[in-house]
Amino acid sequence: MNLGSINWLSVVLAACAAFAIGGAWYSPMLLGRHWLEAAGLASEPASGPDRRNVMLCAFVATLIMSTAMAFLIQSPTVQAQSGFHTPSQQGAFYGMWVGLGWGFFAFMVVGLVEGRGWRYIAINGGCWIVAFTTMGGILGALH
DSSP states (O other): OGGGGOOHHHHHHHHHHHHHHHHHHHTTTTHHHHHHHTTTTTOOOSHHHHHHHHHHHHHHHHOOOOOOHHHHTHHHHHHHHHOOOHHHHHHHHHHHHHIIIIHHHHHHHHHHHHTOOOOHHHHHHOOOOOOHHHHHHHHHHHH
């Protein structure tokens, strides 16, 4: 696989979608208050220059994850799989397994080692299952 075979627009769109999912997931309208409690935080982290740098680093990390997912989904072995009605379904399927198998369980290991509760693990890991599934669906559709 070479870098020229990647649809970079789909990588950026998938990263933007995953980033937006995280923003919504941790908002007060969804799971923000529960996450703050589970994480042991008194309130939302402060805004300002430091927070902008955190968000910029988070987006770059999401962009790197999207690129890695694009390489996975576009590998010849994955492309040879049959049984999916659309490339988007295939991408979402692999994205879901990446989110569950790597994202969720990575948070579980860290959460257990840090002594966090299952609510913390479920909120954070659940976000990555949804984000990676969406990311995979976009990457599959726009391959």
